[in-house]
Amino acid sequence: MDSKQWREIASEYIEGTLSADKTREVREFLAISPEARLDERALRGITQNLNDLPDIDPPLFFADNVIARIEREREEAQQKSWRSWLPNFGRLALGSLVAGGVMAGVAWQFFFPRASQVSQAGWVGKPTNPVQPTSAAPRPTLKLSAVKVEGATLTFNLTLENAESAMVLASVSGGPTTGVSLGGTEPPTRPLKVPLDPAQEVQTIKLLSAAEGIKGEQWLITPLANLQPASARLSFGMGELPLTPQALSELAKRFGQAITVVDVPQSERRIQFDARNETLEELLTRHLGPLGMTVTRAENRVVVSAK
C-alpha cells in the first residue's frame, strides 16, 4: 500500500467498513508511515468535531414569515388572474362600484356609529357622567396578583386603584368570557377565576376593563406547562415581529415565561428582535425601552406597558 491508496480508503477505514484483509493491510501501512498516522488521527478528530457542531436556532418567527410570504404570493397570483379576466371597461365599472361602496360605508358609520367593543361586551354599572382623567388625577389602575393554575382553572386577584368602580371582563381564547365588578358596592380587590382549556399549551386571556370613562386592555399570557425560571436565557438570530400583544406572547412562549401586556394596542409597526444570551426582561427592555415602553417583572410575570 502507498500513500495514494491509503487516502482513497481513509474514510472507510476510520468508519470501520473495510474488509478484514483490507483493514490489516491499512494497519500494516500505518505502522510504517508516520505521515499516514498523522492523517488518520487528524481525520478521526475532524470527523468527531464535525459531528459535534451545534444545531442553530432558526430566526424568531421564521415559520410565520414563510407562511406570510406564501399567503401574500397566493393573494397576488389570485388578483393577477382576476385582473387578466377583466377588460378595461370592466375594471372601470368595478372600480366605480368599489368606490361607491366605500363612500356609502363611511356615510353609514358617520350617521350610525358603532358602539365600542367594551360597552358591547357588557358594561355593568352606570356609565353616567363619566369622568375624563386630567393630568393632575392619577389614572385608574388595575393590578393583578400572581397567577395560580389549579387544575383547569386560573385564579388571580384584581385590585382597582384610583377609581371608584370598574368592570373587568376576561375572555379566554376560544373559551367563555368571565366578568367581575370592583369597587362601588363590591370590594376593590376580588379574585377572578378563569376556566381554561387543558388541551392548550398556552392560554391567552384578554382583560378588558372600564373604570370611570377609561377603557383599558391587558393581555395575560400564561404558559401552562414548561414555565421556565425568570433567569432563563436564550440566543437567537434577528427576526421581525409585529408590535402586538399576540406577537409579544409568542416571544414569551419561546422563553417559557408568562407575560402581561398593558395598553399596547394592535399595531402595524414591526420590530427587529434578536436575543443575545439574555432573559426575556432584558431582551424586551433593550428593544422596547427606546420606543418609550416600560418592561418590569411583577410576581411571576414580565409586564410590558406603554408609558
Added chain:
Amino acid sequence: MTLTPFEEKQLIERSRKGDVAAFDKLVRRYERTVYNVAYRLSNSHDDAADIAQEAFVRAWNNLKSFRGDAQFSTWIHRIVTNVFLDDRKKKRSRPTTSLEESVDLDENSITRQYEDTSPGPEALMEGEERRMILEKAVQTLPEAQRVMIVMYHNQGLAYEEIAEITELPIGTVKSRLNRARLALRDRLGKVAELFGVEGSPTLQ
C-alpha cells in the same frame, strides 16, 4: 414538533389541496432542519434565512409534483440544497471579491486564501475556537463537497439518503465525502493534527 408518519402524510395531502394551515405545520416540523442545512452550507444567518424561506416556498409551489415516492424529509433536503446551489450560481454571475473564494467551483477546485486569520494552535484548547476554525475550513470546500459534509455530519443522513437527495450513485457520495474530509485535513494543515483524538487504534 414531532409528527407521526401518518400525520405527516395527512398534512402533505391537505397541503397539496392548498391548505396553508396544514403546510404551516410541516414548516414548523422542518424549519430547524432546513435552516441548519442552509446555515451550514452558506455560513451566514442572513443567507440561511433567505435560502430556507425560498426552499419552503418552492416546496409549497411544487407540492403537486411530490408523489410520495420519497420521504418528505428527503425531498425538502433536496430542495434546500438546490436553492443553495442556485443562489451560489446567481452570486457567481455577479462576482464580488471576498477574502476567501473558490477559484473554480468544481469539486476538485483549490481555494484561494488571501489571509489566514485563524488563531494559533494554542487557541485550539478552546472548543469554541476549534469549532470556528472547522466551520471556516468547511466554507472553503467546493460546494459539492460541502454538501456531503453537511448532509452526512450535520444532518446525520445515511449514504443512501444522500445519494437520493443528490441523485448520485452511492459510490460517488462516498468518494466525495472522503475527498471532502481529506481536503479539510489538508486545508487545516498542522492545525488538523490538534483535532486528533486520543485512543485511535493505531496509536494505542
